[in-house]
Amino acid sequence: MAIFSDNAVKETPKKHKNPITQSDSIEYDKTFENSIRPKSFEDYIGQSALIETLKISIEAAKKRNTPLDHMLFYGPPGLGKTTLAGVIAEQMGAAIKITSAPALERPRDIIGILMSLKEGEILFIDEIHRMNKVSEEILYPAMEDFSLDMTTGKSQTVKTMRIPLPKFTLIGATTKAGELSSPLRDRFGILKRLEFYTIDELAKVVTRTAGILNIDITEEGAKAIARRSRGTPRIANRLVKRVSDFAIVKYDGIINEDVAESSLDVLKIDEFGLDTTDRALLKLIIEKYDGGPVGIETLAAALSEDVRTLEDVCEPYLLQSGLLQRTPRGRKVSPEGYRHLGIKNIPVQGSLFD
Numbered sequence: 001m002a003i004f005s006d007n008a009v010k011e012t013p014k015k016h017k018n019p020i021t022q023s024d025s026i027e028y029d030k031t032f033e034n035s036i037r038p039k040s041f042e043d044y045i046g047q048s049a050l051i052e053t054l055k056i057s058i059e060a061a062k063k064r065n066t067p068l069d070h071m072l073f074y075g076p077p078g079l080g081k082t083t084l085a086g087v088i089a090e091q092m093g094a095a096i097k098i099t100s101a102p103a104l105e106r107p108r109d110i111i112g113i114l115m116s117l118k119e120g121e122i123l124f125i126d127e128i129h130r131m132n133k134v135s136e137e138i139l140y141p142a143m144e145d146f147s148l149d150m151t152t153g154k155s156q157t158v159k160t161m162r163i164p165l166p167k168f169t170l171i172g173a174t175t176k177a178g179e180l181s182s183p184l185r186d187r188f189g190i191l192k193r194l195e196f197y198t199i200d201e202l203a204k205v206v207t208r209t210a211g212i213l214n215i216d217i218t219e220e221g222a223k224a225i226a227r228r229s230r231g232t233p234r235i236a237n238r239l240v241k242r243v244s245d246f247a248i249v250k251y252d253g254i255i256n257e258d259v260a261e262s263s264l265d266v267l268k269i270d271e272f273g274l275d276t277t278d279r280a281l282l283k284l285i286i287e288k289y290d291g292g293p294v295g296i297e298t299l300a301a302a303l304s305e306d307v308r309t310l311e312d313v314c315e316p317y318l319l320q321s322g323l324l325q326r327t328p329r330g331r332k333v334s335p336e337g338y339r340h341l342g343i344k345n346i347p348v349q350g351s352l353f354d
C-alpha cells in the first residue's frame with residue numbers, strides 16, 4: 001500500500017549566494033563537510049549544556065530499553081544540528097534515515113519513510129518548519145502513538161485503519177522554530193536551541209579540521225580564524241581551507257596569526273567575521289534609510305538577496321553581536337554597528353529605540 005519514495009530520503013540543497021556561508025559547489029562542499037563531521041560526543045565541540053542533558057537522556061533510554069524522546073534542534077545554519085543527529089544515532093547504536101521537509105511533498109513520501117523504519121531507528125527531518133499540513137497530520141499519531149491512521153473508501157463508506165509502527169525517534173532540525181506549528185512543536189519531548197560557539201571552541205574546531213586535512217597551523221593561527229568565524233563551525237571549517245590555500249601559495253604553508261589575518265583581509269572577512277554581504281546590509285540601512293527602521297523585504301530587494309537568506313544567514317549573527325537591532329517597525333543599525341563600519345554620525349539615542 002505505501003509506496004516508498006527514494007527521492008524523499010536525501011538532503012535538499014539550499015539556495016543562497018553568500019560566498020562564505022554557501023560555497024560555489026554544493027556537492028563538493030557536502031563531501032568536504034561529511035569528511036570532517038564529528039561522529040561521536042568526544043569529537044563534538046562546545047554546546048556543553050545541551051550535550052550533558054542529551055547524554056543523560058540517552059543513558060536513561062538505554063537503561064529503560066525505550067526509544068529516545070523525539071527531539072527538535074533549532075538555531076542558525078552551520079551550528080551542528082545535522083551533526084548532532086548523527087552523533088546521537090551513533091551513541092544509541094541506531095541507524096539514521098535522513099530526509100528534509102521539502103522532499104516530503106506527497107503523503108506517500110512520509111508514509112513510505114515511516115513504514116520503512118525499524119525498531120529504535122532515528123528519523124531525521126531537516127527544515128521541519130517546511131512540512132505541509134497533510135504530511136504533518138500523518139506525523140502526529142506516528143510521533144504520539146507510533147501508529148499510522150489510514151483512511152480508505154470515499155465519503156459515506158470511509159473507514160479508518162490504525163497501522164502500528166515500530167518505536168522510532170524523530171529528530172527535527174530547523175533554522176526557524178517560530179514557523180513550526182504548535183501541534184507539531186508540542187509533540188517533541190526535547191526542544192533545544194544551539195548557541196553560537198565561543199572563540200576557544202571555534203579554535204578547537206579549526207585545529208581539529210586542520211589535523212584531519214593535514215594543514216599546519218599554530219595555536220594563534222587557529223584563534224585568528226576562530227575570531228572571524230561568526231560563532232559558526234561551518235564557517236570556521238571553510239575559512240581553514242581558504243586560508244590554507246593562501247598559506248601554501250603565498251607563504252611557507254604554515255598558518256600562523258599573521259598568515260591567517262592577512263589572508264582573511266584579502267578575503268574581505270573583517271575582525272567581526274562580517275563578510276561583504278553583512279557590511280552591505282548595515283551600510284545600506286545607514287546610508288539609504290538613516291540607520292532604520294526599515295523592513296526586511298525592502299532590504300532584500302535593494303541587495304538582490306532573498307529574504308530568507310537575510311533572515312536565516314546574515315541576521316542572527318548581526319543581532320547576536322549587537323550590530324543590528326530588530327524592532328516592530330523593521331531593522332535598525334545599533335551604535336556599535338555604526339562604530340564597526342567606522343561611520344561617525346550615529347543618530348541620537350532617542351530615535352534608536354522607537
Ligand SMILES: Nc1ncnc2c1ncn2[C@@H]1O[C@H](COP(=O)(O)OP(=O)(O)OP(=O)(O)O)[C@@H](O)[C@H]1O
Pocket residue numbers: 032033034036037038043044045046047075076077078079080081082083084126173174175205233234237
Ligand atoms: N560541535 C561541533 N564540533 C565540531 N565540528 C562541528 C560542530 N558542529 C558543526 N561542526 C561542523 O560544521 C559543519 C556544519 O554542521 P551541520 O551541518 O551539523 O550544521 P547544521 O546546524 O545542520 O546547519 P544547517 O542549518 O545549514 O543544516 C559540519 O561539517 C561539522 O564538521
Ligand SMILES: [Mg+2]
Pocket residue numbers: 081082083126173
Ligand atoms: Mg543541517
